[in-house]
Amino acid sequence: MISNATIKMTEEEKVSKMSLFDLPIEIIQHIVSFVTLQDVCRLGATCHAGYSVTHDEQVWSLHLVREYGVTYTGDLANIEEGVTDQLGGVVHDPTLQGNREMSIIYSSQFKRIMIDRNQSRQIQDPLRSILENSIGDILPKLMAFYVNIPAEEQCSARLVLFGPGIESENTKLLVHKIVNARSSTFDAVEFIKGLPGGIGSGVRINYQHMYNFDLMCLYSNFEAAREEVLRERGYSARLDPALNKILSREVGGKLVIQPAIGKLIPTIHGLVFAIDITTKSELDEDDLNVMRQELGVIMESQEKFNTPTPILVLACYNLTRAKCWTLSEIVTGLRLRTLSRPWGVFHVCCDNMRGVEKGLDWVLHHLSKRRKEWQYHMKQGQS
Secondary structure (H helix, E strand, C coil): CCCCHHHHHHHHHHHHCCCCHHHHHHHHHHHHHHHHHHHHHHHCCCCCHHHHHCHHHHHHHHHHHHHCEEEEECCCHHCCCCCCCCEEEEECCCCCCCCHHHHHCCCCHHHHHHHHHHHHHHHHHHHHHHHHEEEEEEHHHHHCCCCCCCHHHHHEEEEEEHHHHHHCCCCCCCHHHHHHCCCEEEEEEECCEEECCECCEEEEECCCCCEEEEEEEEECCCHHHHHHHHHHHHHHHHCCCCCCCCCCCCCCEEEEEEHHHCHHHHHHCEEEEEEEEECHHHHHHHHHHHHHHHHHHHHHHHCCCCCCEEEEEEEECCCCCCCCHHHHHHHHHHHHHHHHCCCCEEEEEECCCCCHHHHHHHHHHHHHHHHCHHHHHHHHHCC
């Protein structure tokens, strides 16, 4: 006959032998979301249960949101309508493996590995370095023969920055802070010549000692004219070819890119569309309509070159005004869900540049992966 003491002892033994993995999966996921990326990886190496938990997308989704304020989706149907204003960004990129890869590219460990790798290349044997660089550069250059730009510029990712966010009185310092920086994050190393007349000129930036990229800036007009037009006519003037040197109209009245700008389009690897969300106290459909059309004209100009580049949307605000458009409103307002190409939307504070790094981390990692794919280069520039 089993005594009560024996039963009690058995229950106590059971409690003492309980492990983390005996808890409900929801509680485990919640606990794991608080630990560091390195600890998550260590947990996954302990046992089968740990491996299962740390390879679950829900765990990485919680980690990504809690640690970096970013939400990711590889499926447009899974984008939540309730993306809140507390988040810094939302990304749709089917080329990524998921929330796990997103968490890794934002982690300090990954950045240290990338920096160490780049530095080790600089201090290794000179002859070995020459050979590796030559072999690494030959393939992209051969397959990018259609690009009519200097050979030394073909090895760097090329982003074009445009939109009302780089011209608005509230947010125009965004560009100046990026291109004039001399820091460990943004180090502008040289001027990049654009098209005749200063169209699309830019700078080459060493970003966090991890990536090099060219940032080409498209302005609608010279500064004095932009300020006068914006003050008198607002955003609607951006679609008037008489006031916007980027645009022109075909015979039927359709908005298109100026022929000179069109020469720049095949050389671009990514679009950075900056919008100003500080000027209105509430969502303005008229402003959104202008933004949609402006972005649409640039995207349409890429179609004949078969270059559906990723789109990075920077929703710019400053500290003097609270940001008023949520990520969900921007995604819906710009109709990004209808796009088949990768895109990301990030809130950016133009006073302290918070948010820019998260957006660049994603788009530069995306481009770095794509440049290693044979099919990516084979499709580029094919009309």
